[in-house]
Amino acid sequence: MQISAQISRFHGTERPFEIREVPVIVTPEDTLVRVSLATICGSDLHTVSGRRDAPTPCVLGHEAVGTIAAPTQHRSVTGELLREGDRVTWSLMASCGTCAYCTDRHLPQKCDRLFKYGHARSEGATTLSGGFATHILLRPGTAIYHIPDALTDKAVVPINCALATVVNGLKTIGTYPNEAAVIHGAGMLGIYAACYLRKQAYDIVAVVDINEARLQTAKRFGATHTFNPAKLSVGEIDEALKALTNGRGTDLGVEVSGVTSGLPSLIAWSAVGGRCLTLGYVYPNAHISVDADHLVRKCVTLRGVHNYHYIALGDSLRFIEESRGHYPFDSLIGETYGLGDINAAFAAAKRRDALRIAIAPSL
Ligand SMILES: [Zn+2]
Ligand SMILES: [Zn+2]
Numbered sequence: 544m545q546i547s548a549q550i551s552r553f554h555g556t557e558r559p560f561e562i563r564e565v566p567v568i569v570t571p572e573d574t575l576v577r578v579s580l581a582t583i584c585g586s587d588l589h590t591v592s593g594r595r596d597a598p599t600p601c602v603l604g605h606e607a608v609g610t611i612a613a614p615t616q617h618r619s620v621t622g623e624l625l626r627e628g629d630r631v632t633w634s635l636m637a638s639c640g641t642c643a644y645c646t647d648r649h650l651p652q653k654c655d656r657l658f659k660y661g662h663a664r665s666e667g668a669t670t671l672s673g674g675f676a677t678h679i680l681l682r683p684g685t686a687i688y689h690i691p692d693a694l695t696d697k698a699v700v701p702i703n704c705a706l707a708t709v710v711n712g713l714k715t716i717g718t719y720p721n722e723a724a725v726i727h728g729a730g731m732l733g734i735y736a737a738c739y740l741r742k743q744a745y746d747i748v749a750v751v752d753i754n755e756a757r758l759q760t761a762k763r764f765g766a767t768h769t770f771n772p773a774k775l776s777v778g779e780i781d782e783a784l785k786a787l788t789n790g791r792g793t794d795l796g797v798e799v800s801g802v803t804s805g806l807p808s809l810i811a812w813s814a815v816g817g818r819c820l821t822l823g824y825v826y827p828n829a830h831i832s833v834d835a836d837h838l839v840r841k842c843v844t845l846r847g848v849h850n851y852h853y854i855a856l857g858d859s860l861r862f863i864e865e866s867r868g869h870y871p872f873d874s875l876i877g878e879t880y881g882l883g884d885i886n887a888a889f890a891a892a893k894r895r896d897a898l899r900i901a902i903a904p905s906l
Contacts, residue, residue, distance in 0.1 A: 546575075546612075549904065551885045552600040552677035553885055556593035560885045561600075563822035565670055567678055572822070574615040574681040576631060580696040581607035581875065582899040583892040584704050585669060585730060585801070586825055587661070591889055592625035594826045603672025604902070605635040605661035606704045608696050612678060620686045620857060622814055630690040632703050632860065634853040635660055637684035652850035657726045658682055663664075675885055677904040686853035691864050697865055698872040701899055705731040706859040709739060709799070711851030716820040716844070718795070720727060723747035725784060725793040725812055728800025729757035729825060731875065731898045736797050738870050739862060741765035745795075747787050751780065751808070752800070760898070764870050777808050784812050792841075799823045807833045810843055818844040825849070881906030 546567040551560045569575045581604045589595045590603060597603070611629045619625060638645050638654035645651045645890040661673040671680040681687060690699055691709060709732050718770050724740050726733045729752035740748045749768040750761040768787065770780045784793055796809030803821035809819045810833050824831075824847075838845065877897025880888035882904040892900040 548671055548676055548678035549752050549882055550602050550665065550671065550673070551882055553603050554599050555593065556591065560675075560889070562883055562885070567671065567680075569613050569680065571616060574611065574617050574625065574685070574687065575613040576609040576633075576679050576681055577612040578609040578674055578677060578679055579630075580700045580879070581902045581904070582701050583888060583902070584701070584899075586704075588892060589826050597662060600665050601661075601663065602671070602676050602733050603661050604666045604674025604676070605659070606701045606899075607674030607679065608632050608690060608700050609674045609679065617681075617683070617687065619689055620853065621688070623689060624640050625687060630696075631687050632690055632699055633681055633688070634686040634707075634851075634856055635703050636850065637682040638853075639684055649852060651852055652795065654684075655876075658684075675882065675902055675904070677882065686856060688857055688860055690860070692724045693868065694860075694863060695873055697876045697901070698867060699860070700876065700901065701731055702859045702863060703856055706735045706739075706862070707851040707856040708732060708848075709735045710858050711855035712776075712820050712846075712848040712861065713739060713743075713797070715848050716818050717844045718743040718745070718794070720744035721746050722751075722794035723784070723788045723791070723814075724795040724797065725749040725751060725809065726761075726799060727751050727805040727809055728798065728802070729754065729761045730799060730864075732799035732822060733757075734760055734875065734898065735798070736799060737761050738866060739764040740795075742862065742866060747793075749784060749787070749793070757898075760875075772808075779812055780808070781812050788814065791815075794818065796820070797822070801825070801829070803829060803831045806831050810834070810837050810841075810845075813837070813841055813843045815841045816843075817841065818846065821845070821847050822849075840898065856871070871892065876901050879903050879906070
């Protein structure tokens with residue numbers, strides 16, 4: 544059977560996306576997925592604005608869910624058969640499973656032969672390599688997970704980038720019950736970090752952002768306190784955090800804003816022996832200036848983490864399933880556009896009124 548797919552191609556900053564029809568060629572090694580829903584991530588916006596490079600033409604989009612669209616020999620991470628029609632999510636990268644990063648170093652996201660969806664030049668075997676298309680071809684070395692029936696596409700679609708990155712980072716730096724955390728940035732990662740930390744029995748989860756609407760969302764997703772640095776100085780927020788922690792400061796700081804003032808603030812607010820995790824600086828030349836005296840005298844642990852080990856995607860699915868009664872995950876997705884309206888979808892995403900704008904390629 545000859546199938547064709549529609550893809551959207553990014554040709555560079557300030558140039559409109561092009562929609563084109565391409566034949567689908569499935570080899571036995573690949574798994575063909577029909578994309579049900581994809582969302583525009585902050586890093587897609589960085590690419591479109593020129594803040595980070597992408598090979599062109601490129602099918603962008605890596606936060607996506609879909610259904611298996613052709614017979615495949617591949618199995619899910621948990622060993623189950625993948626049948627046509629099964630709803631799935633997948634790791635945003637494929638890795639070899641044998642290099643030093645994949646094995647000893649437990650960093651498959653840094654594999655010597657890494658392939659990242661939504662970041663490759665769209666040609667030949669990588670024509671269908673992004674989520675903003677009707678179909679995507681998943682390569683060997685991609686971790687594929689079945690989506691539980693109880694979960695909607697909207698609740699799951701951003702997790703294979705945003706939530707899995709948060710879960711992986713927090714597992715790496717460690718979380719401990721009854722600690723106090725402060726999250727710098729109330730975008731998608733910050734919102735996920737707030738509710739995830741509450742699930743880990745954090746007493747204080749403070750969220751800092753200059754956007755009041757996002758702070759309100761953070762409150763719906765578990766934030767116990769919110770602070771707006773457009774209204775309060777770093778020193779005033781420090782006083783407030785110390786008042787909440789018997790003068791101690793925060794045990795855990797999470798930087799997810801990507802703003803260069805974020806990490807220095809988290810170090811200033813840190814308790815003695817505190818830990819700071821940074822996930823947000825994913826663009827070149829993100830230079831920051833910190834008072835290293837604070838870092839040393841307070842014995843602060845600083846940890847950068849990029850992307851995730853695919854096991855964190857399974858943890859993320861479980862978290863969404865267990866927490867869906869507490870938090871309205873569907874509400875994090877704003878308007879949904881058809882693939883033909885991808886230019887309008889990106890214009891809406893750039894306005895940043897909603898945390899995520901979605902594209903449903905079959906609309
Ligand atoms: Zn992303
Ligand atoms: Zn590898």
